[in-house]
Amino acid sequence: MALYASKNVTRAADSVGLSQSSVSVVLAQLRQHYGDPLFVRTSGGMKATPRAEALRPLVYQALKLLEQCLEPSLVFDPLTSSRCFRICMPDLGQTILLPRLLSVIDKQAPNVNIEVSNLSYETARQLETGEADIALGFTEEMKAGFYKQKLNNERFVLIASKNHPDVDGKMSLAQLQQQKFVKVMLTGTSHSIIEKFLERKGIVCNYVANVPNFIGLGQIVASSSLVAIVPLRLGIIFESENAVKMVQLPLKFPSYTVNQFWHERFHRDPANMWLRSLIHDTSETLEMENRTNKAYLW
Numbered sequence: 001m002a003l004y005a006s007k008n009v010t011r012a013a014d015s016v017g018l019s020q021s022s023v024s025v026v027l028a029q030l031r032q033h034y035g036d037p038l039f040v041r042t043s044g045g046m047k048a049t050p051r052a053e054a055l056r057p058l059v060y061q062a063l064k065l066l067e068q069c070l071e072p073s074l075v076f077d078p079l080t081s082s083r084c085f086r087i088c089m090p091d092l093g094q095t096i097l098l099p100r101l102l103s104v105i106d107k108q109a110p111n112v113n114i115e116v117s118n119l120s121y122e123t124a125r126q127l128e129t130g131e132a133d134i135a136l137g138f139t140e141e142m143k144a145g146f147y148k149q150k151l152n153n154e155r156f157v158l159i160a161s162k163n164h165p166d167v168d169g170k171m172s173l174a175q176l177q178q179q180k181f182v183k184v185m186l187t188g189t190s191h192s193i194i195e196k197f198l199e200r201k202g203i204v205c206n207y208v209a210n211v212p213n214f215i216g217l218g219q220i221v222a223s224s225s226l227v228a229i230v231p232l233r234l235g236i237i238f239e240s241e242n243a244v245k246m247v248q249l250p251l252k253f254p255s256y257t258v259n260q261f262w263h264e265r266f267h268r269d270p271a272n273m274w275l276r277s278l279i280h281d282t283s284e285t286l287e288m289e290n291r292t293n294k295a296y297l298w
Helices: 002-006 009-016 020-034 050-069 091-096 098-108 123-129 173-178 191-201 217-222 232-241 270-290
Strands: 039-042 045-048 084-088 113-117 134-137 146-154 156-161 180-184 206-211 228-231 244-247 256-263
Touching: 002 009, 002 045, 009 020, 045 050, 084 123, 084 270, 091 098, 091 134, 091 232, 098 113, 098 270, 123 134, 123 256, 134 270, 146 270, 156 217, 156 232, 180 217, 180 228, 206 217, 217 228, 217 232, 217 244, 228 232, 232 244, 232 270, 256 270
Parallel strands: 084 113, 084 134, 180 206
Antiparallel strands: 039 045, 134 256, 146 256, 156 228, 156 244
16 A cells, blocks of 8 residues: 555655565565566556556555554444443333433434343343343342442332321331231342341231232332332332322331442443443432432431
8 A cells, every 4th residue: 555655665665664675575475476566667656557456445444444453442422323232220220210311312322222121140141241231220249350330329118009098107117017018029139128127127017919020019009008118219200100108117227229230341341431421420310309309308
């Protein structure tokens, strides 16, 4: 390419940082390889043969690809990217964070796709292999080889129907044990904290219904005398969308931290870094908005 541009062996050698003799040796090797002189002397300098002209666009493309490989860091442009990101999160995250996150992504990265799957015991392996980009939630499965970033702290409230005759404001421990509960049958998530805490305190709740997740829980509570213990942010959503009210628990349940996780293989990946930053900022915005809710004054 240097010889094609300069039409002179000496100037071509200077432009690529080699001696004239070295360029002559390489040119001789190329001529032998292709069975063609490639460049011949003319009154206007070294001119390319038809074979060299045919090779030029291919060589140019190869050099551009090589330049991209040698870039010290790649750049991720959300406006033009059509990448598909895979996020693992529990149904809580899908209810609380995901709607806002998708709205922000739609504005900042209109061609990006998001695939969501449930947080599970397979999540760590999926992050390591690249099958998943980010995991969100409360989990103790991520150990060596993973990074984590705190998104927010979460605590629990009790929800009951607005028309519940025995529940209003703040209930006593005796009242709590008299209630009929809906139990969310989740393992390895924040709801396991409730079970362990009640067991340590020797408190037995009367569970009369078991459900596999939080989907539909607000409607179940709103249309019955059953109650449930849920994370505060979910309680806020249920209160706004269903005929339920939040009630302060008589015991101080332990809070828990919601984190985002990623594998060290992708720690410096620009696309992964962009998504992590977006998730963190979106979560922070929701935190600030929810702090205006009366429940935070308890």
